[in-house]
Amino acid sequence: MKSWFKSGSPWIWMTAGAVSISLISVIGLLLLIAWRGLSFFWPSAIHQFDVQQNGQNAVVIGEVYDREYVPTTRLIQAGVDTKGFKGEEIERLLIKTGNREYVDLDFRWILRTDIQTQTKPSGVAVFERSKNGNFYGFVSQIIEDGKTIDNPSNEQLEELIERAVNFNEEALDLQNGPIGSINYRLERIRLEERALELKEKLTPEDSAAFNQERKELKANYLELEKELFNLRKLAERDFVIVKDMRGEQVRIPLSQVLDVTFPNDMSFITKAGRFLIQVSKFITDDPREANTEGGVFPAIFGTVFMVMLMAVIVTPFGVIAAIYLHEYAAKNAVTKVIRIAVINLAGVPSIVYGVFGLGFFVYMLGGSIDELFYPEASPSPTFGTPGVIWSALTLAILTLPVVIVSTEEGLSRIPSSIRQGSLALGATKAETLWRIIIPMASPAIMTGLILAVARAAGEVAPLMLVGVVKMAPTLPLDGNFPFIHLDRKFMHLGFHIYDVGFQSPNVEAARPLVYATAFLLVSVIVALNITAIGIRNHLREKFKSLEH
Known part of the structure; x- marks a missing residue:
């Protein structure tokens, strides 16, 4: 053993072990970050819970976001009725319910003891919206150009959503492209004119030229503005009627809808394709809702x-x-x-x-x-x-x-x-x-x-x-x-x-x-x-x- 230590072999093994542990730690950390980050884009199953809390019955529809076990004694001390539950811990589920304009919070905790039934209903839709987050519910009707269509097919709904998205994208491109260029040029004209004024070199000819260019730009702006309003009007033409977890019929403008999915009706291959689409949208889209939704392309x-x-x-x-x-x-x-x-x-x-x-x-x-x-x-x-x-x-x-x-x-x-x-x-x-x-x-x-x-x-x-x-x-x-x-x-x-x-x-x-x-x-x-x-x-x- 003494000669083994003198040979230096222990230090070689110790160094190799330290390098291996460091490498495993780094790879493990990256895998953890990748799993927690990429799993967010996988289409999650939508659950329907029949819940009884404080003697009141309610229906909750949403995704199971997280789960944890809470000591029963802590819940009792907090004044929660555990209904005679004898176990040491109670499972608690974090549910993403969305529909934030109709509920106080779009996330809520539910105790396992409060759940009467839990199902994965077929036909439940997840609407990705440009504001107010996701909306969960069952599609009842669509209103296409003032005409009501009962029990529409998924293909009909997806076609109308794609139509509205295309018009919104055209309007955004028009606003950021030609209209943005006109606004940029108008500001440059203002600065050029002011620069000549400060140098006391502004002549009547220069003022006339600036005014003429400004007049032409404003005329072009009015034409583009009409086209912009027309695109927005076309995008706002259709609506979808959705039955939410309160049992209410909610009218959602398709101009606010970016996409719709039916996760409970998807196969594994369909979910995999949807996963790739969501990852690509995260990379290429702009952020929304205070950076909590949308993509990160400007940051990249x-x-x-x-x-x-x-x-x-x-x-x-x-x-x-x-x-x-x-x-x-x-x-x-x-x-x-x-x-x-x-x-x-x-x-x-x-x-x-x-x-x-x-x-x-x-x-x-x-x-x-x-x-x-x-x-x-x-x-x-x-x-x-x-x-x-x-x-x-x-x-x-x-x-x-x-x-x-x-x-x-x-x-x-x-x-x-x-x-x-x-x-x-x-x-x-x-x-x-x-x-x-x-x-x-x-x-x-x-x-x-x-x-x-x-x-x-x-x-x-x-x-x-x-x-x-x-x-x-x-x-x-x-x-x-x-x-x-x-x-x-x-x-x-x-x-x-x-x-x-x-x-x-x-x-x-x-x-x-x-x-x-x-x-x-x-x-x-x-x-x-x-x-x-x-x-x-x-x-x-x-x-x-x-x-x-």
Whole structure:
């Protein structure tokens, strides 16, 4: 045993065991997040409960969202009648009932002892709506263009819903497209006219031209507005009559319905197809209902756009700084202090960078840009307010030490004989760096970029101060000149998780979205890293011959 310890084998096994435990823990955590997040999109069975509480009978229709066991003594102390139940614990079910405009809460707890009967009725419909959440009930009639149809088929209902959805999408595209462009151009005309007024260069000819263009735009706006109102009127034509759990007949406009499903009548294959549809809608749709419903596409776009912009900014600065420190700077006390400062910057809390970004980039630099180039927009700030460019710059400074250290380590691994041989053949030092040293160090540069992307994509605290918001009405990329709007605020997956998990007015509805968005954020980071790793491996193979 003593010789075994001296051989070092125990430490090898201990290290391997620690690595295995860490790997299993990470994989287990990811699997847990994936299961809790993706299971939300699986069509759940709809139950009908006949409940008797406090001597009153009621019918509850909804999904079983969660279940737990509560000590009987605790329920008795809370004044709950357990009806002579002798067990130590009573099962309690959390039911999502929806129909929130007709009930106090769209989630309610039901004790197993209060349930008289529990069934899965056939024909119960789940309506996904643009507001007020889901609606559960039995379809009685549909009203198509004023005509009542009793006991309609599922296909008839789905066709009318698809019709209304298509008209709503056309109206939204019209509002965000041509109408949005007209509004954007009208605002630009106002700013251009004000800029000429401030410079005292506004001539009667300029005013006439502005007024003429404004008149033409408003005429086009009125035509598009008529088309918009017509689309909305067509979408609001039909209705569906649904019998809810109270036994009441509820009239629901199909213009508010996004989709309808009948989970209790679905086969496994149908549910699997429905699951894929729901996941794709989560990725491609905009959020609704205070981010507790809908999709997260603006957050995905904002995260990827900000990270790519940060990478474009941090890479050249980090590489140039590393090249100077390693290739040109003298080995003296000042250089040592700079290296220590770079290493210490990597340990500064991210919120400190956020405060610095808010004070320096937003208020000082952005405010100065507004004074010099956008005085016509005053007092409304253009760049003197949090935006995606300031977020990218803040995270670029945050991740700069990682890129510098990684690049410098790559430069230090290149033998000095290669530099000397290049110089001996007549190449200048700049040519040696550009043609030999930087290509050989490119894998290390990509390694630093991978680490920078991994950290930047998950940061939230600094972004809350310099650009990220709960809901961004427009993306920082659109069809209006200059097409890329770096001054706009944006959404971020990390902040979306924080907002849904801790700021949501409907905690139970938001909980599955926290897991789903967290899994999506991890997937986005992995995708970005895999892309960067692929580029690094390609560069490593491409410049491998330089090492020999």
